[in-house]
Amino acid sequence: MTRFLFSLLLLVSISVSAQQLKSPSEFLGYELGTQFTRHHEVVDYYEYLAESEPDRVKLTVYGKTNERRPLILAYVSSAENISNLETIRKEHLKNTEGSGNSSKAIVWLSYNVHGNESVSTEASMKTIYELLTKKSNYLENTLVIMDPCINPDGRDRYTNWYNQYKNTPFQVDPNSKEHHEGWWSGRSNHYMFDLNRDWAWLTQVESQQRLKMFNQWLPHVHVDFHEQGVNSPYYFAPAAEPYHEVITDFQRDFQTTIGRNHAKYFDANGWFYFTKEVFDLLYPSYGDTYPMYNGSIGMTYEQGGSGRAGLGIVTAIGDTLTLKDRIAHHHTTGLSTIEVSSQNAEKLNQEFKKFYQNKDFKYKSYVLKGDKDKLEALKSLLDKHEIEYGNVSSGSYKGHHYKTGRSGNMAINNNGMVVSTNQPKGTMVKVLFEPDAKLSDSLTYDITAWSLPYAYGLDAIASTSLVSGNTASDVVQNATIGVPANAYAYLFDWNSMKDARFLSALLKKGIRVRKADHPFSLEGKSFDRGTLIVTKGDNQHDSNFQASMSGIITDYQKPYTAASTGFVDSGKDFGSSYVQMITKPKVAVLSGGPTSTLRFGEIWHFFEQQLHYPLTVLDDEYANRVDLDEYSILILPDGRYGNHFSEDQLSKLKNWVRNGGKIIAMGGSIDALDGDKGFGVTKKKFEKDSSENEPQPYKDWERERMKGAITGAIFKTKVDNSNPLAYGYGPEYFSLKLGSSAYEYLDGGNAVYLEKNTDPFSGFAGIEAQQKISETLIYGVENYGRGKVIYMVDNPLFRGFWENGKLFFANALFMVD
Template identity: 85%
Template sequence: MTKFLFSLVLLASISVSAQQLKSPSEFLGYELGTQFTRHHEVVDYYEYLAESAPDRVQLTVYGKTNERRPLILAYVSSSENLANLETIRKEHLKDTKGTGDSSKAIVWLSYNVHGNESVSTEASMKTIYELLTKKSSYLENTVVITDPCINPDGRDRYTNWYNQYKNTPFQVDPNSKEHHEGWWSGRSNHYMFDLNRDWAWLTQIESQQRLKIYNQWLPHVHVDFHEQGVNNPYYFAPAAEPYHEVITDFQRDFQVTLGRNHAKYFDANGWFYFTKEVFDLLYPSYGDTYPIYNGSIGMTYEQGGSGRAGLGVITAIGDTLTLKDRIAHHFTTGLSTVEVSSKNAGKLNEEFRKFHQNKDFKYKSYVLKGNKDKLNALKSLLDKHNIEYGDLSSGSYKGHSYETGNSGSLSINKNGMVVSIDQPKGTLVKVLFEPSTKLTDSLTYDITAWSLPYAYGLEAVASTSSISAQNVQETSTLPSISRGSYAYLTDWNSMDDARFLAALLNKGIRVRKADHPFSIEGKSFDRGTLIITKGDNENKEDFIQTLQTIVTTFNKEITPTSTGFVDSGKDFGSSSIQMITKPKVAVLSGGPTSTLRFGEIWHFFEQQLHYPLTVLDDDYTTRVDLDEYNILVLPDGRYGNHFKEGQLSKLKNWVQQGGKIIAMGGAIDALDGEKGFRIVKKKQAKDSSENTPQPYKNWERERIKGAITGAIFKTKVDNSNPLAYGYGSDYFSLKLGSSAYDYLENGNAVYLEQNTKPFSGFAGTEAQKRISESLVFGVENHGRGQVIYMVDNPLFRGFWENGKLFFANALFMVD
């Protein structure tokens, strides 16, 4: 057969295939954009494509959500490429070590990370259909990986809500109910986490499962499709400043190349768009930055709309924005991305190889030491990112000290580790571990500090030398519980210890705690030590067997003792050795609370601590008997005058009788200045310069002086306070705003001293003055109960690991 005839046959087969494939509208039975497609229907369409064109579409289920919806990926390419998909993948990954000879472009398109930014998934179906039909030529040298819905739980929450409340036909009046989601919106996942801020921290199962596959591919180009406010035009690359300093010239330039190609199509249609504003490239846990720090061209595309737009809505200038319009815009940038990537496949491969070679960073190694549980928690995160590390058991290492912010040294005699830049993930290591991020602009979209040594509570130095790991022989023996002991003792200084205690209490084992250091039988123990006595549990028939099972499960080191008579400190019968009251916890939801901050608490209990809690919605809390609970958590939010006088009186009486309130962030404002609660917001003297009129063009710069955009501060800790058991004399806190409260008369567990400056991240000059000499965490006693104030958020996005023990202390240690 001649080449000409072969080409005709090939074109004919493609034509027949295209005719046979149903478009999304044909398959679903309604015109795309006239309804929101439920997630199971989206999956059905992708399965249909994989069955109808198995030589060009390969579908895989890479996991399930909390609500058991499947997470799917579609690999789309030419027949030849798809037949050699694994070979293409392996050759591409060789480029991370400089040994590959890849020629294909790998493009990953991620849709609907925010569930109520619902146009994304609709656009994904139109895009994949177009690639399989009219634009199949793009696939000859390109593999397109499509994730049609990163957040199925949130998407279905939104689509089901919209289908319940929309008018028929839909109503474009923005005042109509269909344009106003309730408190529990579709943006977040099941646990109300923002998945677009979880790429680096991997606290959620969707992120964890997705990253396993992502790291098997590390695409050249990654696009994260979003929506923004109804009245905004479309946004695409290039991004706004600040760019992180590790971003290469090619990564910057290619964003411009893509942006110009998008603009060509938008200009032709008369569509409005903007670039180089709002969405910067700094915080490492986004769907654009995380891929960039792994060598990709990472980008966010933002369409106006979100949960308010519905099927159609009138905008502020009187235009009607429809779902069809929104689909068209995302569809256009998606195809344009594949087009440009296909045309530049060679350059993408060449620059990807360069990215992973010769990391010319100041610090070559990061050396860490600390509590073994905290080291293991960090290692678990690094494993998920395929970041290499090694153990250290001895030595003294010089470098930038995270503790002092200056040059220093770190001596290790056990429990140490080193993470080197010299590895394929070296750029990501630099970004996650750097002591302080270089800012080219203080106007940022998100937090400006996240360094892992601070987040995990580990001592560390950043070294300019390459440091090799040591061969550390670990001996691990399962602890055994001896039946004849008077008591069993174990330490309290990590979240593993908190999980261990929660497991004991869940199984009905009674546990005491030490409020003073003590020594017994030649061993010393600190405040917070857990004491499990045979006498307290003599009525529990399976006490020893249950204890042994839990100790083995957590591989917990237990010290048996034959007596309660201490060498120094307080004997086990002392009033200083109190029984830990089993918490019965309720958390407020709805109304004044932030969905994200509520979700962090919910996830902490169920997925991290593994301890039950009751969710009390604001709609009916006034009818709930609080005496059924001994702890009430008030998440951060906007409370204003939410609690009426009768409710405040009820809360005060409940605390007086032995209840415990944990007030977080904005919830403290609801108690500020109220009779019976002694927390007081700091008064800030006005600077005389504030009376000087400022040019309107400078308003953002002036405003930022009073802001803190996620900066790390070194605080003082009173570790004799039960709220601070398990901590040293210092704590590095991630401060997310400039709200500040005066010191308490007593009970200041963690606080900022005078003239404290951030160790990492941005804090405006006026904000720094405002938070000087202010409370971070504290406890107030009221009658038989307590109010615990958490000005900073120890559970923020689930990743500030070193803060979580404060919350556990609030539950178990404060009495």
């Protein structure tokens, strides 16, 4: 009888609470799905729920975006669970050590990573409301963590645009303006980065702040809510092949368990859906794969609609897809996910614990050596992921040698590090460091190579043995570094992005800097091309020179050599014409029109957040009216240019370059400057072997197409490091090639190029694509009158994570004159 009364009182309490709690529609003042809700209004609703239900909702602000919008998480569960939140978290994390005894399921729902895939944030409000009312029984053994909007800047960009341009009432005709966003869509964040491809690389502030919270919880289940094309039905797990080999049988099976539960609800409503297609589980930087590699059940859910759908749109088959429809679908899969997780809480905990035990990977340790700045950059990334590493001082290590692609030895005298799979994040280590990810299928959704030793320009050995390292911290406090006043010059090496940032700081401070175009030796030391030379004589005009130099050197903890003379032992003296002043460039970049937003965003982010150097953005709408003589460098980002430049525009560009201007042409923009347009670069002509021209079955067309494709593979290239574009590099460079576009060698100035052998070191490249790119240009410099044209066929700034490519871009700015 007592138990009956308690249950009755509980039901009455929940019923009263549900009656008092405002739904999203009641709170916002309009029916959910009839308008797009701005981010601050979404935050207001979540704050209202936390204030109204403090026992069952805990809200936290975990960061801010570039445009100062708050990033929030809502913890939703029973009153008992919320009161014991920290205990639940700690007990859950003990599972990674094999000692946990947790009984709660932890489900993390992430909404709106792509800003114009805007339905998911709307659905999140309906989902949390129903969790607190009709579905509160799910919360007895389940903690739900909700991020209602991963990308507030992009979402508000889309929402504000749509509210400006929509018809009243909304127009379902897909030709109407409200279904056609402009060049800068709401998909990306402030810097036009795709946040769904940044989980592993952490280049963006949203990703960095979110991962701190994610690592505090490592949920059992993580869902990333998305949208796709208007005419596509709903997609949910199980995912498509290829699955990365580290994904466990349970992770695969539980995706199917959840998918079948979704299907039950979709079938009952007559809604269309598909599974096991398109969206695979390989590339490690997605919102489904990254959680997978940390023991979660990671899933992507895709609703048809995206930025084109607006409040309603007519589809290709004549149906009308409304925002209300889209909300209903995401709301259904969200609650279904929580339902299945609640039903399987015990199994989820058992398998999560099992995931972190008994790792038996082929390679037990990854031993790395190289430039100290590059090692420090890698360590910084590993710290963000809470991946452990150690320092190694000396010895010879045997295993798979990354530079040769086969078994070999690598000696370390000093400045080495080791990362082992024998740690809680061991699976993530294997995925990020493995020389070549195993592909079960070549039809993939993204790049197939990303190995960090290649990305950071480090020599490495993958060892089948466990290599121990010194885990003692080698971090030292910054010390103030004095600059001797009696030195003739100060010499600084040029090997890394840290060096480029240091040069940027000097130039912005007005300090004059020279560069060495030949190796030289002085006072018993050897110096390479690109060495920065700051002389006292060049800076006599600056009364604060000594103080400024000391401050910048201290800020960057930059080692230097103080030279007492400009008379070198070998090479060129400091007064030689081969030791030129670095001109402080005034840089402009083209935006809009033919340029890719993502590729433009990489350049914008590089200047503002990595190099810290001023950049002028010239939009295509008015760029032709701008006097280019005000600028020394014009960057043309990758994109689809075709015949974008008129004859008059090309003539102006040519004259500007002849008179000393410098163009940096990247990716597709090179087509706008090729030989037919008056510059010296030529696209490679490739003809397929006629013996392979027999008709192929229609069912095989997609796989036949892959013969000519490169899905983000790593190639070993040859470097001419006597070319200023390649200062700071060795004789080889591992380039991430994203496609099969190919250009012939230049007549001169080939700084980086592919030789005849084009087998990829990592990732997939079709046989026809390999033949096409054989003996072609990667990076080069063309002299054109008194100016230069720099060609970058491969993208050294791709997604901000290919660290070893960035110095090429810095060379293009500062070293090529």
